[in-house]
Amino acid sequence: MRSLVAIAALAGCVFAFSAQANPSYDCAKALSVAEKEICRVPDLQWFDRQLARLFNLAKEQAGANRERIVVQQRQFIVRREACRADYDCLQGAYKARLAELATQVNVFEAYAEYSTKTSSSTMWIVRDGYHAGVKILTVGGGGHTCVFEADNATTTGKGVVKWRGTAGDACRIDIIPDADALRVETHDCQDYCGMRAQMDGVYSHAR
Helix, strand or coil, rough: CCHHHHHHHHHHHCCCCCCCCCCCCCHCCCCCHHHHHHHHHHHHHHHHHHHHHHHHHHHHHHCHHHHHHHHHHHHHHHHHHCCCCCCHHHHHHHHHHHHHHHHCCCCCCCCEEEEEECCCEEEEECCCCCCCEEEEEEECCCHCCEEEEEEEEECCCCEEEECCCCCCCCEEHHHHHHHHEEEEEEECCHHHHHCCCCCCCCEEEEC
């Protein structure tokens, strides 16, 4: 995944983010190397916000072993801090902790990673039962990219995830179950992509 981020940076394409560009904590109070690196790299901030969301949900579950969940969170922080400014290590720590928390909440696929057959597009989804955090990263022809992040897409009873832009943003994204995969359909979302990249397609569970 780091290669996709590097390509995106080198391509110099213009793209927009739909989510707030901050982690779950106050960057003005960041002290450790890892915390400061997360504040510096927008790609990691989405993962931090989603982890905070799933951590709070896990603690609130009926019958939750709060003490165990908190201990595991402290263990995660130790692992994260050991990564210092290593991007791959930091992202890997977040993904592993999200997968762990997903087993402790009563939500279908609380966390999942998907990719297209060409592996040029990756999508992450974090669900809380009513809303979903969505992140899509695509690298198309000529290194053109699509970068999309959202924290509060709407989920339906049929497993569909929908995101609609606010005032001034006409983009609409539908993520629809398709057998064992998810189909992404976008409308008027060009502002999130370079000329030769698109988010649309069928995404299967990443292996």
